[in-house]
Amino acid sequence: MRISGCLAMRYAINTNIQYKVSRIHYSIANSQFSITIGGIMDRISVLLAEDHTIVRKGLRSLLDREISIEVIGEAEDGREAVRKAEELQPDVVVMDIGMPGFNGLEATRRLKKRFPGMKIIILTVHNNEEYVLQALRDGASGYLLKKAAPSDLISAIQAAYRGESFLSPSIARTVIDEYLRQTEKVSERDEINEKLTDREREVLQLIAEGHPKREIAELLNISIKTVETHRAHILDKLDVSSTAELIQLTIRKGFLIKDL
Numbered sequence: 001m002r003i004s005g006c007l008a009m010r011y012a013i014n015t016n017i018q019y020k021v022s023r024i025h026y027s028i029a030n031s032q033f034s035i036t037i038g039g040i041m042d043r044i045s046v047l048l049a050e051d052h053t054i055v056r057k058g059l060r061s062l063l064d065r066e067i068s069i070e071v072i073g074e075a076e077d078g079r080e081a082v083r084k085a086e087e088l089q090p091d092v093v094v095m096d097i098g099m100p101g102f103n104g105l106e107a108t109r110r111l112k113k114r115f116p117g118m119k120i121i122i123l124t125v126h127n128n129e130e131y132v133l134q135a136l137r138d139g140a141s142g143y144l145l146k147k148a149a150p151s152d153l154i155s156a157i158q159a160a161y162r163g164e165s166f167l168s169p170s171i172a173r174t175v176i177d178e179y180l181r182q183t184e185k186v187s188e189r190d191e192i193n194e195k196l197t198d199r200e201r202e203v204l205q206l207i208a209e210g211h212p213k214r215e216i217a218e219l220l221n222i223s224i225k226t227v228e229t230h231r232a233h234i235l236d237k238l239d240v241s242s243t244a245e246l247i248q249l250t251i252r253k254g255f256l257i258k259d260l
Contacts, residue, residue, distance in 0.1 A: 043070040044161045047090040049081035049107065050074075050123070051099040055146075059094065059123075062150050069157060077101035082110050085118065092157050095140075097124040097131060101219075102205040105134055110198070112139030119160035123153065127171055129178060142166035195237045203230040207243060208250040 046069055050056040056074055063069045073088045075081035079101035085093055093111065097104040108120050121142040122135045132143050141160035144152060145168045156166035196204065199220070206216045213231075217224045240246050 044068055044092060044157060045070050045072045045088070045090045046157060047071075047073045047075065047081070047085055047088060047093045049076075049078070049093060049099065049104065050096040051076045052096075055096075059153070062153070063157075066154050069154065078103055078107035081107045085111050086114070089115075090118070092119045092121060092141075092160050094121050094123050094153070094157070097122060097126055097135075100209060102202055105131065105138060106201060106205065108135060108140050109138040109193075119163075121153075121156050121160055121166070127168075129171075132167075132171060133178060143171070144168050145170065192238065196234065200230050200234050200237075203227060204234050204246070204250060207231060207234075208247050 046063060048056055048059055048063075048071060050059065053076070056076070060071050060074065063071050072090055073084045075084045077100045081093065081095065081099070081104075095104040095108055099107075104122060104124070108122070111118055111120060116139070119141045120139065121144060122140050123144050123146060124131070125146050127145055135143050142156045142165055144156050144166065148168050152166075152168070159166040193201070202220060203216060206219060211219070213224050213227045216227045220227075235241065235246065238246065238249060240249055
C-alpha cells in the first residue's frame with residue numbers, strides 16, 4: 001500500500017512495535033493498526049519493583065497491553081530495584097513499599113539522590129499518612145493504592161512522565177493538606193536518616209527484618225565483625241539499648257514496612 005505526504009499507515013502484528021498515533025487504534029483479530037503522523041512514538045520505559053511474583057507478572061501483563069508503555073525490567077527487592085534502575089535507566093519506576101533487602105521508601109530515596117530526573121510511582125497497600133508523606137519527601141512523583149483501578153496506574157505513569165504528580169483519589173485531599181502543613185518541618189525519620197550512613201541504614205533494615213549477623217554479612221559482602229560494629233553504631237546513634245527496641249523504632253518510624 002502506498003500513501004504520499006506526511007500521513008503514513010503503519011501496522012504492528014503481534015509485536016511490541018508501536019507508533020505515535022492520532023489517538024485512533026484498531027484491534028482486529030489480534031492485530032493492531034494505527035495511523036501515524038510524524039514518525040515513531042516515544043514509549044515510556046518502566047521498571048517494576050514488586051516482591052510478589054504473581055502481582056508483578058499481573059502488572060506487567062496489564063502494562064504490556066498499553067501502547068504508550070514499555071516494561072523494560074523487573075525487580076523483586078529494594079536492592080535489585082536500585083541496581084536495575086541504575087543499569088536500565090527507565091523513565092518511570094513503579095515501586096512497592098514492603099520489599100526485602102531494603103524497603104521501597106529507602107530505594108526511592110537512593111534513586112532520587114542519584115538520578116533526580118527519574119520518576120517513581122509508589123504502588124502499595126499501605127495508606128498510612130506517614131508513608132505517603134515520606135514518599136513525597138523522598139521525591140516520589142505519585143502514590144497509588146493497589147486497590148485502585150488499572151487505568152489509574154496507567155494514568156499515574158503517564159502523569160509522572162510528563163513531570164506531574166498523581167495521588168490515589170481516596171488519599172489525595174488528606175495528603176495534600178498535611179503535606180502543606182509539614183513542608184517546612186523536618187520529620188523524625190528525616191532526622192534519623194541524617195544520623196545514619198547508607199550502610200548503617202542497610203544493616204538496620206536487615207536487622208529489623210530478623211536476619212542473623214552471618215546472613216547480613218553475606219548479603220552485604222562484609223565481615224560479621226563489621227556487622228557488629230555497624231549495629232553498635234546504630235544503637236548508639238538512635239539511643240536504644242537492644243534489638244527489640246530497635247525493631248520497635250524502625251516500625252514506628254517507617255523503616256520496616258510489613259506486608260498486609
